[in-house]
Amino acid sequence: MNQVGSPVDLGAEQVNELARNFWYSAVLRAGIKLDVFSLLENDTLTSEEVANRIGASPRYTQSFLDCCVVLDLLDKNDGKFVNSEMASKFLVKGKAEYVGDHALHHTNTWASWGRLDEVIKEGKTLLPYETGYVDADTYWSDYMTGQHNRATSGQAHYLVQSLDIKKKRKLIDLGGGAASYSIALCDANPELKAVVVDQKEPLAIAKPLVEESNLEDRITLLEGDFFDTRLGNGYDVCLISGVVLIKPEEDSRRLFKFAFDILEPGGMVVIQDYMRIEDLPERKRLDTMEDLYVLVAFDPGAGDREGSEVASWLEDAGFKNTETIPLPTQLGLVTAVKPSVA
Numbered sequence: 001m002n003q004v005g006s007p008v009d010l011g012a013e014q015v016n017e018l019a020r021n022f023w024y025s026a027v028l029r030a031g032i033k034l035d036v037f038s039l040l041e042n043d044t045l046t047s048e049e050v051a052n053r054i055g056a057s058p059r060y061t062q063s064f065l066d067c068c069v070v071l072d073l074l075d076k077n078d079g080k081f082v083n084s085e086m087a088s089k090f091l092v093k094g095k096a097e098y099v100g101d102h103a104l105h106h107t108n109t110w111a112s113w114g115r116l117d118e119v120i121k122e123g124k125t126l127l128p129y130e131t132g133y134v135d136a137d138t139y140w141s142d143y144m145t146g147q148h149n150r151a152t153s154g155q156a157h158y159l160v161q162s163l164d165i166k167k168k169r170k171l172i173d174l175g176g177g178a179a180s181y182s183i184a185l186c187d188a189n190p191e192l193k194a195v196v197v198d199q200k201e202p203l204a205i206a207k208p209l210v211e212e213s214n215l216e217d218r219i220t221l222l223e224g225d226f227f228d229t230r231l232g233n234g235y236d237v238c239l240i241s242g243v244v245l246i247k248p249e250e251d252s253r254r255l256f257k258f259a260f261d262i263l264e265p266g267g268m269v270v271i272q273d274y275m276r277i278e279d280l281p282e283r284k285r286l287d288t289m290e291d292l293y294v295l296v297a298f299d300p301g302a303g304d305r306e307g308s309e310v311a312s313w314l315e316d317a318g319f320k321n322t323e324t325i326p327l328p329t330q331l332g333l334v335t336a337v338k339p340s341v342a
């Protein structure tokens with residue numbers, strides 16, 4: 001055995017880097033929670049000044065800010081720190097492209113991932129508030145505002161661009177969360193009204209967002225389990241966004257049947273989700289990890305599906321003309337139509 005290491009041993013650094021990866025995530029999470037990116041958007045400050053402003057230890061703050069610099073979150077000039085271009089664009093609260101809540105939502109699953117060996121052995125989901133890592137209120141608030149971040153940072157734009165629903169009048173948004181996409185679609189289609197169905201916690205986040213958008217008269221929030229609530233009828237569009245990924249196949253199939261039943265003939269169903277639509281190497285990594293993420297943090301029956309599989313479930317529910325639409329963002333679309341009566 002070679003005691004001083006051999007060229008083969010150089011590969012160990014790849015393992016070490018994988019082991020350290022969570023440090024990077026922790027620096028990002030702390031930066032968001034301490035809100036240093038709002039602080040360093042307009043002000044250029046020394047680490048002592050930052051420590052003072054956030055009420056933190058000067059030594060730890062200096063080391064933490066230097067880590068932000070090596071992770072391209074901050075720039076440092078003459079001993080003073082300021083946001084990098086990336087932090088300025090995506091991590092300053094209040095900006096349209098802010099994704100800080102989404103990063104908190106992802107990292108709220110920290111303790112669940114930390115117990116991944118146990119999770120794999122037992123085939124169980126560990127919700128963030130079940131591990132005690134965050135409480136249920138924080139979980140829901142970060143989850144929903146995080147989903148809204150995703151919508152406002154680009155997804156809503158691509159959804160609106162991809163759908164020709166000018167002639168549609170009544171949308172049902174099943175599991176509509178913060179109402180993000182109903183807001184965007186109603187905004188872009190002045191004749192459209194929407195009903196957003198979800199549980200109490202998401203709708204509490206949705207309410208002020210609908211009010212801020214001045215859409216209270218066109219968007220109705222309907223609280224309840226979409227399987228057990230009277231959903232009404234007369235819908236000509238049904239949106240199911242971010243739901244298929246986190247549900248077992250039988251739930252998605254059941255939901256598609258519900259959608260079919262409540263849609264008018266000629267009505268359109270739109271599935272928006274993480275799906276395997278394009279066979280690209282960068283997608284493969286994301287989709288593979290996403291599959292495990294939803295098992296860890298959502299449901300033992302969840303999974304990152306093939307777009308073609310989702311399309312076939314829609315066809316089994318009675319829909320026709322399925323179309324699979326990749327988008328430049330992480331979520332793609334599958335659309336289909338309920339046949340008109342002959």
Ligand SMILES: C[S@@+](CC[C@H](N)C(=O)[O-])C[C@H]1O[C@@H](n2cnc3c(N)ncnc32)[C@H](O)[C@@H]1O
Binds near residue numbers: 178199227240
């Ligand atoms: C990943 S979020 C997606 C939210 C929103 N559609 C979006 O794309 O931003 C999934 C949503 O489905 C909702 N949901 C899951 N099961 C549900 C059920 N049985 N009844 C109503 N809503 C449900 C959750 O509460 C959550 O808001």
